[in-house]
Structure formats: structure tokens, C-alpha cells
Amino acid sequence: MFAGMRRYGQIADILVKHGFGIAVGELFPGLPHRLLSRGPDGREKGYSVYERIRCAIEELGPTYIKFGQIMSTRRELFPPEMIAELLRLQDQVPPLLFSEIRVILDESLPGWEEKFEYIDPLPVAAASLSQVHRGILSDGTVVAVKIQRPGIGEVIETDLLILTSLAERIERVFPDLRVFNPTGIVRDFSVQIRKELDFTRDGKNAERIRNNMSSIKGIRVPRIFWEVSSRRVLTMEFIDGVRIDDTESIRRMGLDSKDISEKGFAAYLNQIMVDGFFHGDPHPGNLLVMENGDLAFLDFGICMLLRPDRREIFIRLVHGLVTADVDISLQAFSDLGFSIPDEEQELFRDDLYLLLMDYSDYEVSQYDFSKVIIELSEMLRKYQVRVPGEFMRLMKVLGMVTEIALLLDPSFVFNRRVRPYLEEIMQEQYFSPDAIKKEIRTGISSLQALLRIPDQVNLALRRVGEGKIRVDIVADDIRRLQETIDRSTDRMTITLLISSIVIGSSLLIIASDTTIRYCGYIAFTGYAIAVIVGIYIISRAIRMARNSLHRRR
Structure with a gap:
């Protein structure tokens, strides 16, 4: 709790330092006025508001830098000038001494010194969540060892709680901003950054893309060495390049x-x-x-x-x-x-x-x-x-x-x-065969629905006969009902025939690579028959509709 309050104070101080005292005052009305009146840092005089936002985010630390980088994708939310500044956010920090970061190795990979011949104490890259060291396994394989920074998980969890609270407060204090869904954005970001903290997921992602890209010439994805990896340490093939x-x-x-x-x-x-x-x-x-x-x-x-x-x-x-x-x-x-x-x-x-x-x-x-x-x-x-x-x-x-x-x-x-x-x-x-199979499944479902129609009609007529449904009809109604049933039965029979031809032809196309000869010719003949019968049904339906209209007149 005390860590969270102290972090709130740090955030407020950084925002005020970069010239956002008015916004802080509206979000936190209880803060003393003297804390809010300080203007931008002298080095930022003449900076635009978007440049000052970027500078504040960089000073707020890794959670906010990651958040800003993700927000740089939301061009529909922010003006182009702000997007340009968010794209400039740098996720680079001074590297930790190896004596500080080896704590993570000791905790995550007990006995790691027996599996590695050597790990270079100087990192080849350093970022806010981790740093990467070149190493050599006991069998001589050159690897890159990605090691999470000590305590970064706790820092991020504290910042996520504060970000969630700030988003909720923004929606209350500035109702017009609810359309941008600040709480939803923070929620999605929380899921994403927690995934980044799990290096096991990082390794699984690499393996999946490695498998997907295996057939593409000239693309390399590093191999993962799971026997010397964990949730906070990821060991992979070292790749040298520019x-x-x-x-x-x-x-x-x-x-x-x-x-x-x-x-x-x-x-x-x-x-x-x-x-x-x-x-x-x-x-x-x-x-x-x-x-x-x-x-x-x-x-x-x-x-x-x-x-x-x-x-x-x-x-x-x-x-x-x-x-x-x-x-x-x-x-x-x-x-x-x-x-x-x-x-x-x-x-x-x-x-x-x-x-x-x-x-x-x-x-x-x-x-x-x-x-x-x-x-x-x-x-x-x-x-x-x-x-x-x-x-x-x-x-x-x-x-x-x-x-x-x-x-x-x-x-x-x-x-x-x-x-x-x-x-x-x-x-x-x-x-594709999958698409054809999908259409066949859809056709079969439609056929099953059509086949259920007679049963549903019989059920309805039985209920009428048993007196469970009361209807008032006259002779003309009975005649028209009979004609309608006869026409529907004829159409359903022909429709079932067409559907069977289409499905059979599709199955023949799928089977065209087998030893059965002339499958393709038979299939297209079936499609042609289906088209001809379909045109006949449509023309007959139009003709009957015209005759019915003529009789009514």
C-alpha cells in the first residue's frame, strides 16, 4: 500500500514537472496548489505539448513506455502529432551489473553454472524489462540468454493498478472521453504486458513462428533451449547479423x-x-x-x-x-x-x-x-x-x-x-478442399432441414385434426392449401435432387486426384444438369406466379 502511495506521488510529481499540473489538479483535487503550480522543466521550454507528453512517459518508466508504444498504434484516437511523438519512445535503459542480474539466474535456473561454460557479464542489449547476454553452453553451442530485470514484475503490477485507477478516474472526471474506452484500453494493455513478462510464452511464440516459417527459404527464427530456460530466463540460439x-x-x-x-x-x-x-x-x-x-x-x-x-x-x-x-x-x-x-x-x-x-x-x-x-x-x-x-x-x-x-x-x-x-x-x-467441404456440410444441413418439413407439416395437420388447433377455413381455402402443398412437395423433391447432384459432384471434384478416371468431367456434367434444372424451376415459378396474378384479376 505504501509503495503504491509513494508511486502515485512520483507520477504526480513527474506530470507536474512536465507542465501538466492543471490536469493533475482536476484528477486529484486534494493536492496542494503549490505542488501543481510548477511549470515545465527549463530544458523543455518551447516544447510542444506532445513532446512534453513523450518526455513525461519516458521518465515514468518501463510500464508507461510500453503503454505509450502500444498507444502509438491507435491512430484513430490521437492526432498525428502525438502519434509521431509516441513512435519516438525509446525502451533503452542503462544495463545492470551481472552481479545484480545473476540473482534471477540463481532463482530461476538452480545449478545453471554446470550447464553453461561461460556467460559474458557485459550484455549485448538492454531494455526496460530484460537484458541479453552472450553465452556458451557446456556442449559449445553459442547462445543468447535473455534475463528479466530483478523486481520488474512488482513494479509493473503496481503501475498497472495505478493505470487502472487513473483510467477509471478519467472516465468520471472527463465524461466526454468515455467514448475512447480508457478502462478497456488499460485492461487490454495489462493482459499484453503480463504476457511479455512470461518468457515461456515468448519461447513458445518463437517455436510456433519457426515451424510456420520453416518452408520459406531465407527466413531464420532462433531455436529455443528449454533445458536452460524458465519463466524469467530464455536461452536461444545466438544469431549474428546487422x-x-x-x-x-x-x-x-x-x-x-x-x-x-x-x-x-x-x-x-x-x-x-x-x-x-x-x-x-x-x-x-x-x-x-x-x-x-x-x-x-x-x-x-x-x-x-x-x-x-x-x-x-x-x-x-x-x-x-x-x-x-x-x-x-x-x-x-x-x-x-x-x-x-x-x-x-x-x-x-x-x-x-x-x-x-x-x-x-x-x-x-x-x-x-x-x-x-x-x-x-x-x-x-x-x-x-x-x-x-x-x-x-x-x-x-x-x-x-x-x-x-x-x-x-x-x-x-x-x-x-x-x-x-x-x-x-x-x-x-x-x-480450397476445406472450403468445398464447408459448403458440403452447409448443403447437408440444409437438406436435413428440408427433410424435416413434411414431418412438421404432418404434425401441424394432425394437431388440426385432433382439435388442438382451431382454424376457420372455407372451400376455396382448402383448395388453395392443397395446391400449395402439392407445389411445395414438387419443389422440395426437385430441390433435394439438385442438392444431391451438387454434393455428389463436389465429392467427385475432391476425389479427382484419386485413381478414379474422368471424375472432373462427371462432376462438371452434374453441375450443368443442376443449373439447367434450376433454371427450369425458376422459370416455372415465375410462370405460375403470373398465372396466379392473372386469375386474381
Whole structure:
């Protein structure tokens, strides 16, 4: 409790120091006025409000830096100037002495000294949650050992409690901000950062992406050594390379940066749109180019999962945006759960139509998808649309990958590269064996429903005969009822016949790779028969409707 109160005081002091005393005073009206009257630090005179927000976040520590980095994906919530500052947040801190961090090794890996021949006391990288040391296992394998900072879990838990309290207080004090759902944002962030503290999950993510990427040439994901790993220590294969944004070093190694660009972009498209599980933090420090030209992925603390149904919707949305198809885009927005106020839906449709139409006349080489996303984000913010967090995180990943691709290959065009890929994926989705099996299951369910109709009709007639249902009918009603039943029975019989032909033909297509000859020809003959009979049923129904209308006249 005392630690929490002390932390509250530190946060208030930092915010006041950076010129946010008025906001602190409204959130905490009991604080003395003298504590709130201090202006921005002298070094920040002339800084914009967004620059001061960034400086305050960096001073508040790792929890708030991580929170700010995640908020940098929410372009629909904040103005572009603030997003630009949040993107500048640095998650770098001075490294701890090895004598301080070996406490975690002793607690998490008892007897670790027998399994390691050597661990370099100087870290190769240091961040707010952990630092990485180069090591050698007893069998001579060179590894990277990621070790969590002592006490960081307790610090983050305290900060999460304070963040939750602040979000609740903001919603009470500033009701207009409830539309942005501060408590929901903090709740999602709490789940995410707790996952990052579990290095076991980090390792499992790495293994999953390693398996998914195993068939793609030139992509490397480090192997995990579970026998020397735990919740707070992760030991993995050491990968040596240069940052992907170090174009000068890439050229010195004699590598083609355009090839690296293509390789990385294709890998991310495959992760997002095929696997549905992707590396969610593609900043240049997590992507290394090896001397042999392979691209290595590092740090899997942030990975994102897209269910197959959500993935299919997202693919449709991106396809709608890059082809400037308003109807597809709007339907995808709706399917993703975008919450647009009823009274503003038509205005939103108009603005989206204008946005996409502005880009529809561009040549492919002129089309800038990143600008579409920025303008779309500003439009969402204008209408205060509640957007699923996964959507904006996806957009951020695509944006970061596109920026890296452009850095390596200035001739890279997102639209030209992604459109054929999307069309190929969509074609595979609609005509894959799984899709056909799904349609067959749907057809069988429909047939079962149709087969239940006679029983339901008989049950209803039996109840009428038993007097359980009272109806008043006349002779004409009986005649029309009989005609209706006869027509329905005929149509149901023909419909069952067509459905059986379609299902049988589909099964033949699936079996076309077997030893049965001419399966494909038989299947397409069946489809042709079904189409002809279907046209006959439709024409007959139209003719009967016209005759019925003529009789009524």
C-alpha cells in the first residue's frame, strides 16, 4: 500500500514537472496548489505539448513506455502529432551489473553454472524489462540468454493498478472521453504486458513462428533451449547479423537490399494472411540480416493471433482498400465490429466513399497505402468510432513493414505487391478442399432441414385434426392449401435432387486426384444438369406466379 502511495506521488510529481499540473489538479483535487503550480522543466521550454507528453512517459518508466508504444498504434484516437511523438519512445535503459542480474539466474535456473561454460557479464542489449547476454553452453553451442530485470514484475503490477485507477478516474472526471474506452484500453494493455513478462510464452511464440516459417527459404527464427530456460530466463540460439535498417552494412556484405525487402515483406504477408499468427513488433532492432542474406526474426514477446474468420475479414478489408471498393470495405468494417453511431453512419459512408474514390484514379505506382491508412485513421477519430484494438495493431505492423521495405527498396509499391497476393489467397480460400467441404456440410444441413418439413407439416395437420388447433377455413381455402402443398412437395423433391447432384459432384471434384478416371468431367456434367434444372424451376415459378396474378384479376 505504501509503495503504491509513494508511486502515485512520483507520477504526480513527474506530470507536474512536465507542465501538466492543471490536469493533475482536476484528477486529484486534494493536492496542494503549490505542488501543481510548477511549470515545465527549463530544458523543455518551447516544447510542444506532445513532446512534453513523450518526455513525461519516458521518465515514468518501463510500464508507461510500453503503454505509450502500444498507444502509438491507435491512430484513430490521437492526432498525428502525438502519434509521431509516441513512435519516438525509446525502451533503452542503462544495463545492470551481472552481479545484480545473476540473482534471477540463481532463482530461476538452480545449478545453471554446470550447464553453461561461460556467460559474458557485459550484455549485448538492454531494455526496460530484460537484458541479453552472450553465452556458451557446456556442449559449445553459442547462445543468447535473455534475463528479466530483478523486481520488474512488482513494479509493473503496481503501475498497472495505478493505470487502472487513473483510467477509471478519467472516465468520471472527463465524461466526454468515455467514448475512447480508457478502462478497456488499460485492461487490454495489462493482459499484453503480463504476457511479455512470461518468457515461456515468448519461447513458445518463437517455436510456433519457426515451424510456420520453416518452408520459406531465407527466413531464420532462433531455436529455443528449454533445458536452460524458465519463466524469467530464455536461452536461444545466438544469431549474428546487422539491423535491417543498416543499409550501408548490408551493401558492404555484398547483399541485394531489394531482395531483403521482398523476403521480409513476403514473410510478414504469409504470417498475417496465411498462418494467422505473426510477429507483432517489427522494429528494425528485431530484424537482423545475416551475412549469408538470411533474414532473422528476434524477440517474440509480442505476437498476435488472428482467428480464421477474422483473418478472412481482414483480407477482404485490405483488398477493398487497395482496390478502392467501398462496398467491400464497409462490409468488412461491419464484420470486424466497428461501432459507428447510428446517426452518423450515412456521413461515415459518404466520407469513406470520397476517401477511396480519391485514390481509385491513381496509377498503381502512385497509390500510397500508408496515406490511405493515415487518412482513414483521422476519419475514424473524427467520428469517434470504436475500433477493435487488433485492427490498429495490424495496421501498425503493415505500416512498419512497408516503411522498412521502402527503406531497402525505394521502388517498392505496396499496392502492386500485395494485390496479386491477396487475390491468390482469396481464390485459395474460396476453392480450397476445406472450403468445398464447408459448403458440403452447409448443403447437408440444409437438406436435413428440408427433410424435416413434411414431418412438421404432418404434425401441424394432425394437431388440426385432433382439435388442438382451431382454424376457420372455407372451400376455396382448402383448395388453395392443397395446391400449395402439392407445389411445395414438387419443389422440395426437385430441390433435394439438385442438392444431391451438387454434393455428389463436389465429392467427385475432391476425389479427382484419386485413381478414379474422368471424375472432373462427371462432376462438371452434374453441375450443368443442376443449373439447367434450376433454371427450369425458376422459370416455372415465375410462370405460375403470373398465372396466379392473372386469375386474381
